[in-house]
Amino acid sequence: MPNDKMQGENAFELLKLRKTTNKLLEQDFENEAIVAGYIDNIREVGKGLCFMDLYDQYGKIQLTLKDSISENMKDISKLTRYSFMMAVGKLVKGKAKEGMEIEVKKFYLLTEKASDQIPIGLDGQNTGLEKRLDYRWLDLRDPDHRLPLELLSLFVMSGSEYFYKNDYTEIFTPKLVGYPTEGGSEIFILPYFNREAYLAQSPQFYKQMAICSGFEKVFEVGPVFRANPSFTTRHDTEYTSFDMEIAYIRSHHDVMDEEERMLNYIFKKVDAECANKPKEYRNTRVEAPGKIPKIKMEEAYELVSKGNVSGDGDLTPDGEREVAKYIKETYENDFVFVYDYPLTTRPFYHMFGEPMKNGTETTKSFDLLYRGVEITTGAQREHNQDRLASNIEKKGLKKEHLTYYIELFRYGAPPHGGLGLSPTRVVKQMLNMQNVREATFAPRDPKRLFP
Amino acid sequence: MPNDKMQGENAFELLKLRKTTNKLLEQDFENEAIVAGYIDNIREVGKGLCFMDLYDQYGKIQLTLKDSISENMKDISKLTRYSFMMAVGKLVKGKAKEGMEIEVKKFYLLTEKASDQIPIGLDGQNTGLEKRLDYRWLDLRDPDHRLPLELLSLFVMSGSEYFYKNDYTEIFTPKLVGYPTEGGSEIFILPYFNREAYLAQSPQFYKQMAICSGFEKVFEVGPVFRANPSFTTRHDTEYTSFDMEIAYIRSHHDVMDEEERMLNYIFKKVDAECANKPKEYRNTRVEAPGKIPKIKMEEAYELVSKGNVSGDGDLTPDGEREVAKYIKETYENDFVFVYDYPLTTRPFYHMFGEPMKNGTETTKSFDLLYRGVEITTGAQREHNQDRLASNIEKKGLKKEHLTYYIELFRYGAPPHGGLGLSPTRVVKQMLNMQNVREATFAPRDPKRLFP
Numbered sequence: 001m002p003n004d005k006m007q008g009e010n011a012f013e014l015l016k017l018r019k020t021t022n023k024l025l026e027q028d029f030e031n032e033a034i035v036a037g038y039i040d041n042i043r044e045v046g047k048g049l050c051f052m053d054l055y056d057q058y059g060k061i062q063l064t065l066k067d068s069i070s071e072n073m074k075d076i077s078k079l080t081r082y083s084f085m086m087a088v089g090k091l092v093k094g095k096a097k098e099g100m101e102i103e104v105k106k107f108y109l110l111t112e113k114a115s116d117q118i119p120i121g122l123d124g125q126n127t128g129l130e131k132r133l134d135y136r137w138l139d140l141r142d143p144d145h146r147l148p149l150e151l152l153s154l155f156v157m158s159g160s161e162y163f164y165k166n167d168y169t170e171i172f173t174p175k176l177v178g179y180p181t182e183g184g185s186e187i188f189i190l191p192y193f194n195r196e197a198y199l200a201q202s203p204q205f206y207k208q209m210a211i212c213s214g215f216e217k218v219f220e221v222g223p224v225f226r227a228n229p230s231f232t233t234r235h236d237t238e239y240t241s242f243d244m245e246i247a248y249i250r251s252h253h254d255v256m257d258e259e260e261r262m263l264n265y266i267f268k269k270v271d272a273e274c275a276n277k278p279k280e281y282r283n284t285r286v287e288a289p290g291k292i293p294k295i296k297m298e299e300a301y302e303l304v305s306k307g308n309v310s311g312d313g314d315l316t317p318d319g320e321r322e323v324a325k326y327i328k329e330t331y332e333n334d335f336v337f338v339y340d341y342p343l344t345t346r347p348f349y350h351m352f353g354e355p356m357k358n359g360t361e362t363t364k365s366f367d368l369l370y371r372g373v374e375i376t377t378g379a380q381r382e383h384n385q386d387r388l389a390s391n392i393e394k395k396g397l398k399k400e401h402l403t404y405y406i407e408l409f410r411y412g413a414p415p416h417g418g419l420g421l422s423p424t425r426v427v428k429q430m431l432n433m434q435n436v437r438e439a440t441f442a443p444r445d446p447k448r449l450f451p
Numbered sequence: 452m453p454n455d456k457m458q459g460e461n462a463f464e465l466l467k468l469r470k471t472t473n474k475l476l477e478q479d480f481e482n483e484a485i486v487a488g489y490i491d492n493i494r495e496v497g498k499g500l501c502f503m504d505l506y507d508q509y510g511k512i513q514l515t516l517k518d519s520i521s522e523n524m525k526d527i528s529k530l531t532r533y534s535f536m537m538a539v540g541k542l543v544k545g546k547a548k549e550g551m552e553i554e555v556k557k558f559y560l561l562t563e564k565a566s567d568q569i570p571i572g573l574d575g576q577n578t579g580l581e582k583r584l585d586y587r588w589l590d591l592r593d594p595d596h597r598l599p600l601e602l603l604s605l606f607v608m609s610g611s612e613y614f615y616k617n618d619y620t621e622i623f624t625p626k627l628v629g630y631p632t633e634g635g636s637e638i639f640i641l642p643y644f645n646r647e648a649y650l651a652q653s654p655q656f657y658k659q660m661a662i663c664s665g666f667e668k669v670f671e672v673g674p675v676f677r678a679n680p681s682f683t684t685r686h687d688t689e690y691t692s693f694d695m696e697i698a699y700i701r702s703h704h705d706v707m708d709e710e711e712r713m714l715n716y717i718f719k720k721v722d723a724e725c726a727n728k729p730k731e732y733r734n735t736r737v738e739a740p741g742k743i744p745k746i747k748m749e750e751a752y753e754l755v756s757k758g759n760v761s762g763d764g765d766l767t768p769d770g771e772r773e774v775a776k777y778i779k780e781t782y783e784n785d786f787v788f789v790y791d792y793p794l795t796t797r798p799f800y801h802m803f804g805e806p807m808k809n810g811t812e813t814t815k816s817f818d819l820l821y822r823g824v825e826i827t828t829g830a831q832r833e834h835n836q837d838r839l840a841s842n843i844e845k846k847g848l849k850k851e852h853l854t855y856y857i858e859l860f861r862y863g864a865p866p867h868g869g870l871g872l873s874p875t876r877v878v879k880q881m882l883n884m885q886n887v888r889e890a891t892f893a894p895r896d897p898k899r900l901f902p
Contacts, residue, residue, distance in 0.1 A: 015699050015866070020618075020667070036699050038665065038863065057667045058618070084863045111835060114863035138862055140664035153621040160611040167471075167509070170604040172691040174893045175626065175674050176639075178900030188627075190641035190650075193680065193897040199641075206893060209902055213591035214489065216471070216508040222673055223626050229644065240623040248466050248487050384562060404901065411589055412489065412565035414535045415466070442625045442657060446644040449629030450855065451660060 011108050014086060021059035024100060028091050033102055035061060036086040036110065038141060039079060050076060054087060054102075055143065062094065062101035063087055071106045078109055080116030082141060085109050129435065136442060136451050148439040151270060151286075151427045152240075156221050158269035159242065159423075162262050168217040168244070173206030175199055175223065179404050186227045199225035202420060204349070205405060207245035208381060211416045212408050219244040221423070229446050236436070238444040245418030252351075252364040252380040255417040256294065256337050259368065259376065263335075264288045270430075286430055289335040292368070293327050296340050298356040313342035313360065317373075324372035334429075339366035348391045349405070350379040351417075364417070371429045378419030385409040462559050465537060473509035475551060479542050484553055486512060487537040487561065489592060490530060501527060505538060505553075506594065513545065513552035514538055522557045529560055531567030533592060536560050580886065587893060587902055599890040602721060602737075602878045603691075607672050609720035610693065610874075613713050619668040619695070624657030626650055626674065630855050637678045650676035653871060655800070656856060658696035659832060662867045663859050670695040672874070680897050687887070689895040696869030703802075703815040703831040706868040707745065707788050710819065710827065714786075715739045721881075737881055740786040743819070744778050747791050749807040764793035764811065768824075775823035785880075790817035799842045800856070801830040802868075815868070822880045829870030836860040 017034045024033060037056035044050045048067035053060045067073040069089075079085060089104040120127040120135050121142065132139040140146050163170065176197045180187045188199040200206075203220050210218045224241045246258060267288035274286060300319075301309060303326050308319030315323065315338070327336040340353055343361040350363040368376035382388045385406050392399050392406075399406075427439035437443040442451055468485045475484060488507035495501045499518035504511045518524040520540075530536060540555040571578040571586050572593065583590040591597050614621065627648045631638045639650040651657075654671050661669045675692045697709060718739035725737060751770075752760060754777050759770030766774065766789070778787040791804055794812040801814040816830035833839045836857050843850050843857075850857075878890035888894040893902055 012701055012866070015701050018699055036865065038865075055665065057620075057665055082862055084865045110865050111860070111863040113835070113837060115861045118862060137660045137663040137859060140666075143665075146665060149622070150620060152623070153619075156621050157611055157615045160608055161615070164608045164612070168604075169508075169601060170607050171600070171892055172603070172672075172674070174689055174895055174900075176676065176689050176895055176900060188641055188643070190639055192639070192900065193678075195900075197900055206902075209588045210892070212588040214506065214508055214594075214597060215591075221623075223623070225627065227644075238625055238627050248469055250463055250466050384564070386564060408588060408902075409562070410566045411533055411569060412535045412562040414487065414489075414561050415463070441622055441661070444625055444627055449625075449627060449643065449646075449648055451657075451859075 011086075014088065014108075018086065021054070021056050021061045023058075024061065024091055026093075026100070029093055029100070031091055032088065032105075033091040034086065034088050035102060036084070038082050038084050039063070040081055040141075042079065042081065044076075048073065052079065054085070055141070057146070060143075062099070063089070063104050063107075064101055065104045065107070070104050075107070075109070078112075079107070080114075082118055082138065083109060083114060083116075084111050129437065133437065133443060133448065134451075145438070148427050148431055148433065149441055151274075151430060152423055152439055154270045154273050155266055155423050155426060156242065158266040158273075159219070159221070159262065161269070162265045163217075163219050163244070166217065168219050169210070169215050171203075171206070171210050171215070171218045171220050172222070173200070173203045173210075173220055175225070177205075179205075179401075186229075188225050188227045201226055202241065203243050204420075205408070207243055207418055208349075208413075208416070209408055211245055211247050212411075212413045216247045216414075217244070218246075236440065236444050237446065239436075239440065240423055242421040242423045243418065245416060247414040247416040249380060249415055249417050252339065252366055252378065252417055255378050255380065255419060256292075256339070256366055256368075259378065259419060259421075260289065260292050263292075264290065287334065289333065291333075292335045292337055293331045293333055294337040294339060295323065295327070297338055297342065297362070298340070298358075298360070300338050312344040314345040320367075320369050320374060321372035324369050334371050336369050337366050338369065341365045341367070343395075346379065348395045348397055348402070349381050349388065351382045352387075352391065368419075368421075370426060371432075373425060373429055375425045375429065376419050376421045378417065380415070380417035383409055383413040383415055462537075465539065465559075469537065471509045472505070472507050472512045475512065475542055477544075477551070480544055480551070482542055483539065483556075484542040485537065485539050486553060487535070489533050489535050490514070491532055491592075493530065493532060495527075499524065503530065505536070506592070508597070511594075513550070514540070514555050514558075515552050516555045516558070521555050526558070526560070529563075530558070531565075533569055533589065534560060534565060534567075535562050580888065584888065584894060584899065585902075596889070599878050599882055599884065600892055602725075602881060603874055603890055605721045605724050606717055606874050606877060607693065609717040609724075610670070610672070610713065612720070613716045614668075614670050614695070617668065619670050620661070620666050622654075622657070622661050622666070622669045622671050624651070624654045624661075624671055624673070626676070628656075630656075630852075637680075639676050639678045652677055653692065654694050655871075656859070658694055658869055659800075659864075659867070660859055662696055662698050663862075663864045667698045667865075668695070669697075687891065687895050688897065690887075690891065691874055693872040693874045694869065696867060698865040698867040700831060700866055700868050703790065703817055703829065703868055706829050706831065706870060707743075707790070707817055707819075710829065710870060710872075711740065711743050714743075715741065738785065740784065742784075743786045743788055744782045744784055745788040745790060746774065746778070748789055748793065748813070749791070749809075749811070751789050763795040765796040771818075771820050771825060772823035775820050785822050787820050788817050789820065792816045792818070794846075797830065799846045799848060799853070800832050800839065802833045803838075803842065819870075819872075821877060822883075824876060824880055826876045826880065827870050827872045829868065831866065831868035834860055834864040834866055 037054045039052045042052040050065040086108045087104045088106045089102040271286040304319040304322040308316045340362045346363040350365045353362040353364040365379035367374045424436045424439040428436045488505045490503045493503040501516040537559045538555045539557045540553040545552050628651045722737040755770040755773040759767045791813045797814040801816045804813040804815040818825045819827035875887050875890040879887045
């Protein structure tokens, strides 16, 4: 509630007339405007004259406070950095520079007695990421820091729109599970009444269960959990996964084609929204992938340096960058599908494929790289119970641990495949950021559970 | 891959030409059609003549197999209940009844050696819910059982569309948290590296953190966890919560008004989609709420029987049904907002309101009832750190456990409020179902972690 000392009885009611900064138009010059937000860059330029920037989520506007106009100029000392306030005044053409400003007639503090000792980003000081994350709710008052999260939201909502238009069903799969879904390592375990439960490392099993249930195209955007004790720029112990699965495919190429359509839809949408947004967004151009080049893993091997193929036949992160660099130079595309990964690098439920020329066994699988970073892993899944059982054996896994998985396919299943995509990695790459945590609202690592 | 014995080399490629049953049109009569799905109601009506229904997610169609037409009639014994298969044949006008059918020229089993011993729903046997849930992926092959999950998906995707059009940001908040967010009871605890973590009981803290971060309208659809040892028709240990939070509100009435707009948008959308869908959907009419009646809690007390107000001043489930019955009779509306709940029934972060006539302290809070069941709890939140601290004290909670919560408001916050809605309860009420688990893909209770 606005500070009693600064307002009449119904000042709060004025919020009904509030306009967000992106809705203030030149045609409203000289009219009354009511805005609300938090303030920054307070400049007292002389006795009885003060400028400041008011921010809302959608932009900012300069406020001019003058003792000849502002009725409660005496309360100005209460307006400190990051105060939330409401201002009533006249919208005018900006004097000092292009744009507009408000000559404030009256202002209202929306939170009284807030601390003005902002612990981060003071005086242009470049606060380190860890401290920024400690005070994430202040860190995000910087619109540049909020941008990745806004793009993440746009990405997911545009994806939902694509799925909606293409007859997908959104599913909500359990995160408390009775079996370790991805094989057991790096999994969180918790007491669950008289037994133990696990936190799902992926919705893989449940997406396939949906397909076995008669759903044909499903997607889910939700949390996944990995008890990963390491710290890297690409991993968290909890992150958002964007997963889809489709039935009646011919091979993993149908999944890649669907991802290409989906990403083109989403990227175009995100780009259009960015272009529409004022100020901060303007510098962001999000180029849609168009036709995404594809390269077989055994061809990728020929492009990368010796040390950039790991022991199991996967590409190292440096190897992925080498492939991406080649593709960028050759096809001018930031994206590339690498497909037909060796058996040794893929989980048991990926369908086996044709061997490489040198006889190496492969899977009907793929990764999608975006500016040199893997953003998607996908595959056609093995849907025959006998072959699934033999794959498990061949990979040296214990069949008795995976009986529940095979059970799903006992009563038939259509051919199907799908993918998991990391939307935070996409945003990281979109904005050329160093760390996926910049695109994560409240990141989690072995040491961080707050905020 | 189709059974080798039943197909030529490239039979699998035919899936490219597959049409879903909802895309088969009268104008295609006498043309070749390729369909795929699972089969049921196999009727061998004589030697060399067999009918069956082929289901895909979008409907069903009758297949007619005749030895004069079907090339691989000898393989018919492999087609058992719930086999996934692909059929190539001629689309013709249905003979026995209205509609259409396919005279099958050739068919392909899509999963060889699947078991034909379907453990549930055999011979019209009405399998109980628990056994149905044990084999959920078979249970859902019944389109009637899939319907609630399809409506759930429609509800959430239409909600996402509403939010997209109204400048909301979708947020992804952590489920692994360092503090028990809702006060500590019925919370799952797990070992987290060298300490303990909790599973979030609601995204409440994080929605408010987003508001403090400068976001103005946020939403999230995600899992929440309650270590609730009881079994009821309305509770699970894990369920999907649909949450939103908005800033710069005048009171909880602004939140109710926003929910009214949102639900009208969503219900109209769901209804339109249902009307468009073939077959199973046709019987579903989803009436939009229109202008939702509102009633103060102290007025609700006067409508309900003595025993239907609990000790703390809340309505019992029977009390909620009494209020709903009165509203339905008086206003012909399935929805009603009950607002201004007593302090004793609400958490510390609900803003205190005006006392009732008899002096009972209240909160700026509300519930939304749909056909007599609570589907939403909402409120304006207290955003002043000092009043929040005094509320905590007044409610007899330990301030030192909630320091982290107060910390969020130390640096200011705009007035804000929001709500949590249970989309599975909405679907349960939409379809007049007995149990919320019918609208849950893979329900969780103290005894159930699989599938």
